[in-house]
Amino acid sequence: MLKHSIRWLAGLGAAGALVAASVTPAVAAAAPTVEPYFQDSTLAVDAAPTTRQLFLFADGPMVLTDVSLRYDYRSLAGRITVAPADGQDCTAPEAGVLVCEDPYGVDISELPPLGSGIYRGVAERVRIAATDDAQLGDSGDIAVSFEAAGGQRGSYTSQVRIGEGVDLAGGPFTDHSAEPGAKVTLPLAVANVGDTTVRGFVAVFDLRYSIRATDRFSNCLYSEDHLLSCQFEEEIPVGEGLSTTLNVQLARDTYAPSNQGGYAQFMTTADFEDLTRVRDSVGGQAATRGSGPKLTLAEAPSRMRQADQTDVGPGYDYTGWNVKVTGTNGTDLAAIGDALKGSAGAVVTATVGFRNNGPATLDKVNADYEAATHTDVELPPGTTAVEIPNGCQLRQRTRTYLCASEMLLVAGRSYTMDFRLRIDKVIPNARGAVRVNAPCECPGGGSFEDDIKPANDKATIVVNARPGGGGGGGDGGGALPITGSPTGLLAGIGGLLFIVGTGGYLLARRRTTRFVA
Incomplete structure (x- = not known):
């Protein structure tokens, strides 16, 4: 349950809620698998209904069609009600059971910013309320299950209890x-x-x-x-x-x-x-x-x-x-390039990105999911990208990829990513480029424009033949990468927080690689 795809989640409303200080990421599955989550609830008699949604998390993007949702609350039948909140088509085949059909499907897509590695879809809302027959101390559960075309299915059981209402x-x-x-x-x-x-x-x-x-x-x-x-x-x-x-x-x-x-x-x-x-x-x-x-x-x-x-x-x-x-107290982001060697036909790895030389940490964590900066990666001539990092997109009619950064760039840390390049033709000293603080016409904002040392915003990617003409994977230069967000707390809550409402902060990201050729 919830161990593969739900790794980094965000806060409820303005404050969020602590789940844990850190978590060990799991390896993404080869094909997207869907895992549901439905939050526990404490209800009070004569209080307004509590709105809940089934959240569906996956290891990759997908669209669920012919979705059927079943809410089984028979353990609290007569003491709580579960009713549709968004006008969806629902029936009650028996007391304590609600079945809803979603003919429009559920789109499980990546949460911003690009490359977050968090894929989430949300089912239609339901309202949960205590009835007049509910008594203080009553408790039970709601077993929420879903089925979709293609055999996708899953379930999650949340706890429900009756308590006093306070404000x-x-x-x-x-x-x-x-x-x-x-x-x-x-x-x-x-x-x-x-x-x-x-x-x-x-x-x-x-x-x-x-x-x-x-x-x-x-x-x-x-x-x-x-x-x-x-x-x-x-x-x-x-x-x-x-x-x-x-x-x-x-x-x-x-x-x-x-x-x-x-x-x-x-x-x-x-x-x-x-x-x-x-x-x-x-x-x-x-x-x-x-x-x-x-x-x-x-x-x-x-x-x-x-x-x-x-x-x-x-x-x-x-x-x-x-x-x-x-x-x-400003920030200097310095580009990191790489030097590669290989023969024609070899696939080599370019580890590129930038380092925050400080003295200040750059913190852009907010509800708009803005990347702190963007980086251009221009491929050297004679090479083709066969794998690129998530969070990177090819600029139209160019050989340059625009890559979104983390939202929190800690002073003294390097943020690098791997491009797998096929050497189609060996060209002596073939040069590409890495440019941090690259321009971006992004909905959530562009790049960091107040770099205190723009002279080091550019670095080179150099590709040469391997001595002796041997094949194989080629060498990558540069320092060992420190990728992703820090493993400790981000933005003051926890390394792992749970998304259950609107807004909130995306506090950490999982960088993955995708195949392009």
Whole structure:
């Protein structure tokens, strides 16, 4: 279950939810296989229905046709309802079963940016609600299965339980200012704007890569020096609020000037469990619990409670901070070329890309899935590309491939990719080129335009005959590649986060290779 195709997933809404600090990637299957996921739910009587979707993940792009979905909730028949939300054609063959047909199919396509390696499709939504007969403490499951043309099928069983309805609201957003390397104190405030006492809750953090924790609280989870979440046992009476402060520090490699910061989303303990139970299924490793004292909360100022109690809906369960980074701290991206040798007919590997020489990390992680930069790879004359990296596209009527980068480019790291080139004709000193910060007319943005040392943005790919004229695979020069995103936390949540809603961050990418000739 969920071990092959679901590796890097993104956040729920603004804050996301921690699944694990890191995960070991699996090898992609030769043909796309589809694996479903349907999130757990905690429901309350007399509350608005919860909307859920079946997510379908695969190792590659595909379109599922003649899709049939079956929702089996007989273990909770009479206590919950499952109803279509998008007008699809559904029937109820028996109590506790809903069967829906999707005549338009499900398109499983790659999430942006190009080359993300994450292929996802989404089925039509359903609404899940507790009935008047549901009792506090009731629990059961929903077994969701699908069938499609060509024999594709799969199932996933999610847990459902009946709980109390509460309404959490976050404190106001705040602005701060600091230089790279400086410490910042962030307020953390939450209020109970419902009509039931809140008994324990969790704050889940979505912080930029540059925001580093300086404390290690025993009720908080961390990935290296990034704060992930904190769990609180405190009760919040109706109409009351609690607050504390977080001491964080900007990394010395923070880009300046820039705006950094993030969010905290507040959720009940049960809702947090609903969102994170899947981490064991995907093989995620546990985050690290702090070894210091507990992070505690005190009664919030009355002015905060009054503001948060004015017609606050469920969409206000988060708070956030913006840190204006002052000073100047730029980034130098330097192109990496390669020198290859081989005879006519040989296939050689060109390992090319760029290095972030710093001093600043370039962080473009955002909900628009923008690549931090783009790289042009121009093939040397006499060669043909037979395998190219995912994330690269041939520019029309040229021998140049445009390649999207990661969204987070850490200072001191190299980001390289492999092109497999067939030597059709040996031309002495045949030269191609690698150009980082290449222009791109991309919907989500172009390339990095403020490189502090543009003179090293270009490098060469040189192909020569192998001495002695021997055949074989040829040699690749240059340093060992460090490809992909860092294995630790990206953007302040976890190396593995689960997509369950709209928006959110694509926090890591898996670079693969595809055949072109």
